[in-house]
Amino acid sequence: MGTHRAVVIGAGTAGLTAASTLASNGLDVTVVERAEGPGGKMREIIVGSRPIDSGPTVFTMRWVFDDLFEALGERLEDHLTLRPLDTLARHAWTDGSRLDLFTDEEQSVDAIGGFAGRTDAEGFRAFIADARKIFEVLKSPFICAAEPSMMMLLRSSGFRDLTAIKPFQALWKALGSYFSDPRLRQLFGRYATYCGSSPFDAPATLMLVAHVERAGVWLIDGGMYQLARTLADVAVRRGARLRYGCDVSSIMVTAGRAAGVRLANGERIEADIVVATADVAAIAQGLFGGDATNAVPGIPETARSLSAITWSCVGTTSDFPLLHHSVFFSRDYRAEFDSIFRRGQMPIEPTVYVCAQDRDDTAAAPSSPERLFILINAPAIGDRHQFEPAEISQCTQRTFAMLMRCGLAVTTMPEFTKVTTPTDFNRMFPGTGGALYGRSSHGWMASFQRPGARSKLPGLYLAGGSTHPGPGVPMAALSGRMAAASAIADFGSTARFRTTDMRGGMSTR
Template identity: 60%
Template sequence: MPIPDPAAAERVVVIGAGIGGLAAAITAAARGLQVTLVERAETPGGKMREVAAGGALLDAGPTVFTMKWVFDALFAEAGTSLEDHLELERAETLARHGWTDGSRLDLFADPACNDDAIGAFAGASEVPRFQAFRQDARRIFETLKDSYIAAQRPGPLELTRRAGIPDLTAIKPFASLWSALGGYFQDPRLRQLFARYATYCGSSPFDAPATLMLVAHVELEGLWRIRGGMHRLARAMSSLASDCGAQVIYGCEAAEILVERGRTSGVRLANGEVLPAESVIFNGDAAALSTGLLGRAAGRAVPGMPVDKRSLSAIVWTLLGRPAGFPLQHHNVFFSDAYRAEFDAVFRQDRLPDEPTVYLCAQDRDEDDRGEDRSRPDGDERLYLLVNAPPRGDRHPLNSEEIEQCAERAFALLRRCGLEIEPRPDTMQATTPNDFHRLFPATGGALYGRASHGWTASFQRAGARSKLPGLYLAGGSVHPGPGVPMAALSGRLAVERLLADSTSRRRSFRAGIAGGIWTRSATTGATD
């Protein structure tokens, strides 16, 4: 009797239809595994949410789409292309930045336009400093792209070997981003602008390593807009997973990861149904596992994370309104005059900042400052505002008074920068750390997993393989980190690790069983 090939019939349950889980489902199904994806929400996307306001749909999660090559590879493996499913437009203007002194600076996809803009904004002497910064940011990204970002998680020594660098100082992990930027820029506004990229990882620029300069390179290299909104990406990925043969089930909550003889055996749903599986890919915050929300056995599969290591949370307002005074672009950032105090409040004092920096996505704006959807009879625009907040939604939930005061401070900053917004009151919705904790349990509202504070933080994120054989991890809380493309990469890395382990088990069957009787191996795997 021939020995069955375990990988050929391997059943995989993916928990969570965020971007990491969707990428894992697409990759696993495209490689011939039997995939069931379960999601407790009624729609895909996870943090890539969409909300309704006044008859309009608004993105209420990530609004920036970069590293398109990640999704090109994902869709190509499934036999299609990103452009077959979505209408994309490369942005010429990346973002508009405003300060309370009335100054403004746009960043562009065209390097020559950036040089001209920075020279006009801060003086000719800052142009070569910006060019040096951009060159070093590119060098860090190119050093880490294949050796770290798109690869299974290494340790520090393994990283230096993979990257071909003599020591870690080449990627600037030992200085803070804020201090490193002081060596590039003399204009404090430029230092503040490029320090903001630490928040893309949910971190403070005063504590995050200068390695995060690479985030600026990623955005300067190219930013795309998805016609219809970012949520279209999640829907396209969900459809592609189904086209590849995955069974995708919404409104279906996973209650427990089941274990038999030391490895995963399936998933028990909240309704009591059991989905048998040889492997499980968990696409949720790793804290949900370590706190035991999916069973005691799975809780021992990943290390716990101290509350004080959590990343940023946020308060997000979605609304319809009429902006005036400041010429908005699609992406806009309005900077606080008290930048260090903002991060001290969130990370050291566990409270909302007195003067928060405000990110504003004007979702109807095109390159010419005109609205793509101004035909709406009421003339309102779809607006998304975000301010940083402490991840305390499970310990000290914000009350209505605190939320209202934060909104007043945010809108006051906008007015000081020259922007007036007349919101339609019946459309304005706030999503707070309390809400994010409810949507993403065990996080306290932290949106990016562990904060990237200190040079070892990135190595402390879990890798694709957990301590429990057969349980694999995806999502923004694990390697290679937070952000839409990083989450997609994590899903692909989880499947690659799963398949490598399946091959290892298959070899152990062939080496150890001569009589043709197939039994499941009890071989255990080490944590990444």
């Protein structure tokens, strides 16, 4: 048969997933990536000769990757060694209190009962049941659907189920009906930040994150970046060509449809299908040429999701039993998010996430200095504000002082610390201001404002964390498969493609 050509912009999770799927269905696939290696936001930084995961650090929704590898004729466990965590995370507050959450529901119930009392423990049972319901209602007609709509949800689930997913209530307000202890509202409200949003403005639908985590969190031997390497290897084995250090200057358009890409060095790569995994804001701003500008909706600066300041470092810790995942909460959560989203400023006292990459969920401390990834939320202002050394130093002092107030002492040295700011994220991902999750999920319609797999420009397909179904490693993988499946469906009348299946979603030939 005549071979269709596809070019994929970006070698992150979405791009590599799309490339593998397209190549396994007989297309001639080229992936172009401006960085010098795969991963996208799944970064690995070398500090003192030691690799540190400096992007996503939580692996959930394993079924997404089991399905992907099965569709490619592979098995996930043949490539990666995954170890399930029994303790999801350790949480700490400045008053000295601590709370662990577990994959086992009864363990979490007991822990919450000892932490906040029996009433809130029973509230947790109800919260988890509702979180499970939300996920079950949304999985097929929304999460796994290439182009979902409110009407699709209504037809699939009915009005009663639609109201059960709490789309019209803010997450923070909804949590008040389950928990009287403000620390628990803070803990579970943090799930809004998983998609770069504020718990005071995001819908209670995001309660589903609690179910996703309780269904399983895994550690990958060698770190999360091993997933990026594996996806790249699989794409190559399926026949895709990966080209790194290639900056795309424009998406070419011929006769009203995408026709390939032009690189910054002037090289043209012609294609029948273009899959763009860059942030849709960059496309809308014309950073991929004027012809593609109107193919996607823009993201106003006021609708940007969170950015971050991160420290990838090797250091020593004391006075606190860190787990692989630990969270240290600020004393005024509302003030923290008002500062970021209302005033576009760094919070005076941030909530801090620490990933201790040489530990598991047993709190066993390494015998030598350990690898730490430390993150605080920040406003996405990296395109109009330069984070100078003095400001970075002030943020560092506030962050490590916050950890100290919660009982954790961290000692690092400048030569073993690499800081990334919104300015740096905007440089790596232009057009975003450093926003890491595309559009924020503020308001009940926000999720429907993310573009689906098909753009307004024929032949141009979209994937990645700024598109449907949203940010996060498994969601990006789903979006890559959706983009590939949509392209296959659109070209199905002129080529003999094998069937592509997605559990709970689509089957196209």
